[in-house]
Amino acid sequence: MKPEARPLLPGLRPVGLELLEDALRRKQPRTIGTSRSKAHAAIIRNALRSPAKRSHLIGMLAEATFLEKNPSWGYIRSPTASQHDLYARLSDRRTPLTAQVKTHVSGDPALYARDMLKDNRSNLFLVPDDHVDALKAHWRTKLANYGSSGLVSETDSARRQLARIRGVGTSYRSMASTITDSERYALRERSAPYISIGATLAMAFGPDAIHWLRHGTLDPGATARWVRAGTVMSAGGLASASLKHIANGSWQGTWRGNAVVGGALVISDGYFAVQDFGGVGEAFSNPNFYCRISGSIGGTSLALAVGAPVAIWATEGSVWFAGPYAPLVGAGAGFVAGSTAYVVGKVGSESTVRWVFETLAPESLHKAELNAVASTTQDISDRIKNLQQPRP
Numbered sequence: 088m089k090p091e092a093r094p095l096l097p098g099l100r101p102v103g104l105e106l107l108e109d110a111l112r113r114k115q116p117r118t119i120g121t122s123r124s125k126a127h128a129a130i131i132r133n134a135l136r137s138p139a140k141r142s143h144l145i146g147m148l149a150e151a152t153f154l155e156k157n158p159s160w161g162y163i164r165s166p167t168a169s170q171h172d173l174y175a176r177l178s179d180r181r182t183p184l185t186a187q188v189k190t191h192v193s194g195d196p197a198l199y200a201r202d203m204l205k206d207n208r209s210n211l212f213l214v215p216d217d218h219v220d221a222l223k224a225h226w227r228t229k230l231a232n233y234g235s236s237g238l239v240s241e242t243d244s245a246r247r248q249l250a251r252i253r254g255v256g257t258s259y260r261s262m263a264s265t266i267t268d269s270e271r272y273a274l275r276e277r278s279a280p281y282i283s284i285g286a287t288l289a290m291a292f293g294p295d296a297i298h299w300l301r302h303g304t305l306d307p308g309a310t311a312r313w314v315r316a317g318t319v320m321s322a323g324g325l326a327s328a329s330l331k332h333i334a335n336g337s338w339q340g341t342w343r344g345n346a347v348v349g350g351a352l353v354i355s356d357g358y359f360a361v362q363d364f365g366g367v368g369e370a371f372s373n374p375n376f377y378c379r380i381s382g383s384i385g386g387t388s389l390a391l392a393v394g395a396p397v398a399i400w401a402t403e404g405s406v407w408f409a410g411p412y413a414p415l416v417g418a419g420a421g422f423v424a425g426s427t428a429y430v431v432g433k434v435g436s437e438s439t440v441r442w443v444f445e446t447l448a449p450e451s452l453h454k455a456e457l458n459a460v461a462s463t464t465q466d467i468s469d470r471i472k473n474l475q476q477p478r479p
Contacts, residue, residue, distance in 0.1 A: 092161025275340030282394030287323030289425025385432025390425025
């Protein structure tokens with residue numbers, strides 16, 4: 088079998104998805120070409136648009152699945168051939184052994200039988216495994232009826248049709264499930280850059296949200312605040328962009344990709360946390376530093392975890408969201424979830440961190456409390472001085 092007639096599977100994504108990508112490139116060379124993003128868009132669009140489009144995808148997957156399970160078979164050269172879908176070259180045959188693949192969601196043997204009579208040139212007729220028995224039973228009944236009626240040519244035809252029937256190697260239900268899984272994987276990959284933006288924004292402005300909730304104003308260190316936000320956003324953007332070049336982009340939307348983006352956000356926020364708490368020597372002995380890191384980890388994790396499912400829900404739940412809107416909805420959900428988790432993680436960890444410090448390092452806790460009192464006293468003193476200054 089020529090290598091170009093076989094499915095080309097890089098092995099970076101789920102097998103079902105890569106089989107569909109390869110099939111779409113072969114069946115639609117003008118509209119899909121070699122573009123993975125166009126193949127993914129077609130999978131998302133056709134899986135959701137209508138039962139007919141989804142059924143067409145299942146038919147493609149049936150062909151690809153049979154080839155994946157039978158290495159001696161390959162695609163025929165023409166993607167528009169009407170009678171043959173697959174072929175194999177056998178040593179004891181001068182001409183190729185050919186097969187046609189058909190899938191019907193109903194599994195109605197009468198529909199398959201009509202297809203077999205209409206397209207009768209292929210040596211084999213392949214259907215989903217769970218439809219094989221009913222189709223064979225249909226032709227056995229026909230064979231018995233024709234034989235008892237003395238219809239010789241019809242009997243021979245029914246015997247040939249019965250001999251053509253084979254299974255593709257999997258059930259219709261299994262292929263339908265693979266289509267759904269492939270569509271959702273493609274959606275996660277497409278939405279990943281947007282979800283990263285939502286998580287990055289949550290981490291960039293999470294500290295501001297906490298300060299606003301506690302004090303009713305923004306942190307007076309405006310310059311440091313915006314520098315930190317810009318740095319965190321840059322780190323998240325660079326990490327997200329880098330995923331397009333790692334393993335041919337297959338990490339986007341996966342736990343590996345989320346770990347890269349999340350790690351970049353936590354590290355960049357951790358750097359500013361160290362500076363905010365007096366440098367390396369002071370920060371690691373300050374319980375508030377660990378509360379801040381807890382918030383950063385919690386916020387990043389939840390933002391990335393929530394964004395993708397929301398984007399998938401938005402796409403599957405409404406045709407209107409099937410364009411570029413669903414990833415933006417997922418990014419917004421990630422931002423809200425991440426910001427909330429940042430606040431909850433920081434505030435919620437305070438009692439645990441305090442208990443740890445009271446048990447293991449009470450002197451560090453006492454020092455941190457004294458520093459907090461001194462900082463608050465200085466802040467109050469500065470505000471009083473500002474109020475006492477004469478106004479022009």
